[in-house]
Amino acid sequence: MPCVTHVAIIGGGPGGYEAALVAAQLEAEVTVVDTDGIGGSAVLTDCVPSKTLIATAEVMTQTEVAGELGITFGVEPDGSADRTADASVDLAAVNQRVLGLADAQSKDIAQRLEREGVTLVRGHGRLDGPEKVVVDTGSGEQVVEADVVLVATGAAPRTLPSAQPDGERILTWEQVYALEAMPEHLVVVGSGVTGAEFAGAYNALGCEVTLVSSRDRVLPGEDADAAEVLEQVFHRRGMTVLGKSRMAGVERRGDSVLVSLEDGRTVEGSHCLLALGSVPNTSSLALDTAGVTTDDGGFVKVDRVSRTSARGVYAAGDCTGVLMLASVAAMQGRIAMWHALGDAVSPLDLKSVSSNVFTAPEIATVGWSQRAVDAGEIEAEAVTLPLATNARAKMQGVQDGFVKLLARPGTGIVVGGVVVAPRASELIHAISIAVGQNLTVDQLAGVFTVYPSMSGSVAEAARRLHRR
Numbered sequence: 001m002p003c004v005t006h007v008a009i010i011g012g013g014p015g016g017y018e019a020a021l022v023a024a025q026l027e028a029e030v031t032v033v034d035t036d037g038i039g040g041s042a043v044l045t046d047c048v049p050s051k052t053l054i055a056t057a058e059v060m061t062q063t064e065v066a067g068e069l070g071i072t073f074g075v076e077p078d079g080s081a082d083r084t085a086d087a088s089v090d091l092a093a094v095n096q097r098v099l100g101l102a103d104a105q106s107k108d109i110a111q112r113l114e115r116e117g118v119t120l121v122r123g124h125g126r127l128d129g130p131e132k133v134v135v136d137t138g139s140g141e142q143v144v145e146a147d148v149v150l151v152a153t154g155a156a157p158r159t160l161p162s163a164q165p166d167g168e169r170i171l172t173w174e175q176v177y178a179l180e181a182m183p184e185h186l187v188v189v190g191s192g193v194t195g196a197e198f199a200g201a202y203n204a205l206g207c208e209v210t211l212v213s214s215r216d217r218v219l220p221g222e223d224a225d226a227a228e229v230l231e232q233v234f235h236r237r238g239m240t241v242l243g244k245s246r247m248a249g250v251e252r253r254g255d256s257v258l259v260s261l262e263d264g265r266t267v268e269g270s271h272c273l274l275a276l277g278s279v280p281n282t283s284s285l286a287l288d289t290a291g292v293t294t295d296d297g298g299f300v301k302v303d304r305v306s307r308t309s310a311r312g313v314y315a316a317g318d319c320t321g322v323l324m325l326a327s328v329a330a331m332q333g334r335i336a337m338w339h340a341l342g343d344a345v346s347p348l349d350l351k352s353v354s355s356n357v358f359t360a361p362e363i364a365t366v367g368w369s370q371r372a373v374d375a376g377e378i379e380a381e382a383v384t385l386p387l388a389t390n391a392r393a394k395m396q397g398v399q400d401g402f403v404k405l406l407a408r409p410g411t412g413i414v415v416g417g418v419v420v421a422p423r424a425s426e427l428i429h430a431i432s433i434a435v436g437q438n439l440t441v442d443q444l445a446g447v448f449t450v451y452p453s454m455s456g457s458v459a460e461a462a463r464r465l466h467r468r
Contacts, residue, residue: 212259356424
């Protein structure tokens, strides 16, 4: 039996519900306090909805090469091909499907927790010391005593006083699913992962898109070669990308919006999507009553096993600001419970985390980056193979993308990789295994791949890094 008997978790997102499943498996009594719905923003307003929307956009992007593949979309009355027939998108139907899938996923997770014996309490939780959670249920307060508390309250879209969403024309990424008609011209402010994904998706759905970036390129935090490929694709598809253009403010003017830039220029559109980053949901948790330390941005400070500065209080997910991915949140939550309940545990290793940008093409990365190599943080050799030479890519009409591998000189141990391709999120897995298990390029190259396949380029890149 575990030495800890009762775990209280504030937040039902990936960090919270995955932690609850581990704690239940280890025979603890578990209570999850949740405000907005099990699954959190990842399931209800962020990952699941956005990737469902992007799935529709992905189908639309595939029509780009339809003619090359011999596909036509219509037939003239005389039986000849009608090459002017276009696919169209019913955004209301798309968003109805998006919200339906998110709700279904949330219910599935809640049912799983209940089957495992987890108690679910609906309401806003706050700390009252390190071993007590007070829940405002809307009809009164409920006190949950606990040996261990996990804070997994996530984060919310960042806004500015000069750029306030109204839920109709000026939107955060949580509000776009209320749209019933395609925007005539969407201005996306912010060229990080969220901004790039939504800009690419709406562009593919047939919307005119202007992407406002304060940096000199899109995706400033990603591999520079990958970002360059994506920006070229954006331009080719008709998107307007404004680099080095910092937003000063957004105002609504009737049925339009006006985005002002700091250099005096303005961009007018029908709608504006704010993708300005996230702020942690920690201000109303009374963390100070338990001695939990936060940084200047309000993010909870944690170590690599998810401990906060308060004994018995752990934190996981976006509220920690460690690496704002659902997969990382889930792992932080699992690690917290393994540690708190005395099970075997390995500290969080961010160098083994694989991530993906769900644009078209997708950009997947793992391990050390080219930027770190160029900065001298690690010595590594790199090889990059364009997908244009891959037989399967040619068959599918894939025009853009590459595979990049990074390996240590001498030992040949794989330390990083980048894949820019359709379904890069799937292709990165082989490289992730190599990075996580310290495999060499020869070991990676020595595993059979299917011919023809995109994954063949991963093995080929590894072969090119072979040294006698």
